[in-house]
Amino acid sequence: MVHKFSKILIMGITISSFTTIISASDDIFRKNYFDVRDKNIGFDTNPVPVNESCLLSQVVDGQTTTIYRNSAVQPAIAVNPLNKKYVVVAFEEGVISNNGALDVGIATSRDGGKHFSDMVFPFQNCIGGIADRSGDTSLSYGPDGILYLAVNVTNVTQDINTLNQSGILVSYSNDNGLTWSNPRWLAASQDFFNEDTFVFPINNDPSVTADPNNSGTAYVVWDQIPGNLSSHSDVFKSCTFDGGVTWCPQEMIYNPFDDQEFAVINNGIYNNMNVQNPVIVVLPNGDLLNFMTRQYAGPGTTEEQFLDDMWPWKYRLFDIAFIRSTDNGVTWDRDATIVTTIDANETFTGGYTYGFGGITGGVGSQTRTENEFFSVAVNPENGRLYVAFQSGQFTQNQLPQIALVTSRDNGVTWSAAARVSTTPLNAPNPQAFTPAITVAEGGYVGLLYNDFSKDNNAVPTENPSTKTNVWFAEYRETNNPFGGSTGIGLNLVNSLRVSKHSYIMQKGPDVNGIMTNGDFNALTALGDDYYASYIKALDCPLMPAQTIFDEPDTSTVLILDNNKRTSPFFSRIDSKG
Numbered sequence: 001m002v003h004k005f006s007k008i009l010i011m012g013i014t015i016s017s018f019t020t021i022i023s024a025s026d027d028i029f030r031k032n033y034f035d036v037r038d039k040n041i042g043f044d045t046n047p048v049p050v051n052e053s054c055l056l057s058q059v060v061d062g063q064t065t066t067i068y069r070n071s072a073v074q075p076a077i078a079v080n081p082l083n084k085k086y087v088v089v090a091f092e093e094g095v096i097s098n099n100g101a102l103d104v105g106i107a108t109s110r111d112g113g114k115h116f117s118d119m120v121f122p123f124q125n126c127i128g129g130i131a132d133r134s135g136d137t138s139l140s141y142g143p144d145g146i147l148y149l150a151v152n153v154t155n156v157t158q159d160i161n162t163l164n165q166s167g168i169l170v171s172y173s174n175d176n177g178l179t180w181s182n183p184r185w186l187a188a189s190q191d192f193f194n195e196d197t198f199v200f201p202i203n204n205d206p207s208v209t210a211d212p213n214n215s216g217t218a219y220v221v222w223d224q225i226p227g228n229l230s231s232h233s234d235v236f237k238s239c240t241f242d243g244g245v246t247w248c249p250q251e252m253i254y255n256p257f258d259d260q261e262f263a264v265i266n267n268g269i270y271n272n273m274n275v276q277n278p279v280i281v282v283l284p285n286g287d288l289l290n291f292m293t294r295q296y297a298g299p300g301t302t303e304e305q306f307l308d309d310m311w312p313w314k315y316r317l318f319d320i321a322f323i324r325s326t327d328n329g330v331t332w333d334r335d336a337t338i339v340t341t342i343d344a345n346e347t348f349t350g351g352y353t354y355g356f357g358g359i360t361g362g363v364g365s366q367t368r369t370e371n372e373f374f375s376v377a378v379n380p381e382n383g384r385l386y387v388a389f390q391s392g393q394f395t396q397n398q399l400p401q402i403a404l405v406t407s408r409d410n411g412v413t414w415s416a417a418a419r420v421s422t423t424p425l426n427a428p429n430p431q432a433f434t435p436a437i438t439v440a441e442g443g444y445v446g447l448l449y450n451d452f453s454k455d456n457n458a459v460p461t462e463n464p465s466t467k468t469n470v471w472f473a474e475y476r477e478t479n480n481p482f483g484g485s486t487g488i489g490l491n492l493v494n495s496l497r498v499s500k501h502s503y504i505m506q507k508g509p510d511v512n513g514i515m516t517n518g519d520f521n522a523l524t525a526l527g528d529d530y531y532a533s534y535i536k537a538l539d540c541p542l543m544p545a546q547t548i549f550d551e552p553d554t555s556t557v558l559i560l561d562n563n564k565r566t567s568p569f570f571s572r573i574d575s576k577g
């Protein structure tokens with residue numbers, strides 16, 4: 001392992017960052033697969049050199065805020081379609097307990113993942129950026145080799161020098177992530193994190209998709225909440241047709257309240273319907289499909305019941321749906337097509353037994369996983385669509401497994417859900433969670449996910465240690481839409497453990513639940529190669545955290561945890577079929 005100090009030109013200024021070159025570990029050979037590596041590509045040193053005054057800017061009134069300074073979560077990955085030796089991973093760096101992170105970490109490889117160099121994109125105010133926190137990273141390469149990055153940023157306290165307190169930012173790179181354009185606001189709001197009540201919009205969950213059929217074209221979608229007194233949200237979009245130099249004005253493309261078909265299955269109250277996790281997929285015929293999770297109250301449910309509901313859900317319903325555009329995003333369906341309903345079941349370290357509408361035993365600690373989110377992919381050769389998600393429908397105790405639904409007619413109709421995680425259901429702790437799906441050439445479908453199958457399901461009162469692993473399964477398309485081992489036109493080819501050793505879930509940071517990957521894993525394919533990025537908790541002694549600020553009268557506390565609890569990892573998986 002070699003360390004060097006480099007300078008990167010970003011946002012028109014020269015900043016310093018630590019660069020880490022990490023050599024590849026020994027290959028792990030399994031059947032037809034080779035080059036399956038479990039490689040740490042994270043920082044060895046503090047990537048964001050903030051001082052105490054900068055840390056104090058993260059104080060949230062009335063809350064305990066813990067800054068996990070060296071920890072990373074929620075990776076995104078992209079591979080240059082013109083040359084597979086260029087691999088880029090982005091992730092939240094310096095994750096914070098009440099959401100967001102100190103900055104965005106970026107790891108770049110110029111040899112197909114054998115070595116990685118790390119840098120920080122300076123969104124952080126303390127190193128010349130424009131916001132206190134950032135997160136929800138998304139990456140996408142265009143067919144011309146332009147790389148797009150979309151993130152969500154926010155200020156914790158109001159910056160009196162600007163009206164842009166939070167929103168969606170986008171940047172692009174013409175040199176595979178080494179340098180980036182000045183970030184551009186796609187959606188800006190006067191909302192800031194510490195404000196109690198406001199009427200300004202809140203923008204979340206950005207996703208960027210470069211059009212594989214058109215050079216210089218990319219789309220960013222996100223969900224927008226009207227204000228913090230609302231639980232309603234809509235889908236907004238922006239686009240570029242010149243490689244990221246200019247972007248279309250933001251526009252709403254879906255309001256669930258205006259969806260007449262949706263109105264039949266909800267209670268009709270505007271404040272009781274929202275959308276999350278919008279993602280655009282481009283079909284081979286040029287159609288754009290915007291997938292999203294919808295959360296809503298069923299007919300007869302009161303607003304109070306909906307707003308007060310907690311998991312296990314009694315009054316909240318969830319589904320995955322999409323809207324279509326056949327004219328490059330100019331117009332969109334008003335009424336969405338339902339892909340599947342979902343249960344949004346939670347994941348707990350010890351598992352649980354479930355009955356009579358609630359938990360009757362087990363539990364352990366709640367974890368931060370994909371829950372109501374999903375992963376979607378399209379086969380660019382034939383247009384077949386795949387949506388993977390967590391689901392408790394396959395077991396009596398409703399522990400989450402990975403479910404998959406498919407479409408062979410451009411999304412008009414969808415298959416029943418099939419269980420595609422290979423986690424043994426008779427394992428002591430059989431939960432599988434946080435899927436990522438992609439399609440390689442030749443009709444091979446790759447699936448990345450986590451599970452607790454190596455855990456013994458014990459929930460000790462001291463030093464809990466739930467063993468966690470990352471898995472990869474590959475399926476092959478069949479001619480029969482009801483064929484294969486899944487019964488939905490896919491046949492299992494192989495399954496292998498990607499993480500060389502189990503890691504302990506409880507060593508990860510606590511961000512609305514114990515967290516390693518968080519809301520998503522990252523998986524993409526180019527040719528017959530799969531490229532995976534995921535987060536693992538590190539097996540090291542944890543030093544005591546430091547209290548930076550404590551105001552007992554207001555219950556406002558700021559804690560600095562300098563442990564490197566989690567780090568991004570990378571694996572390349574090659575199948576020769």
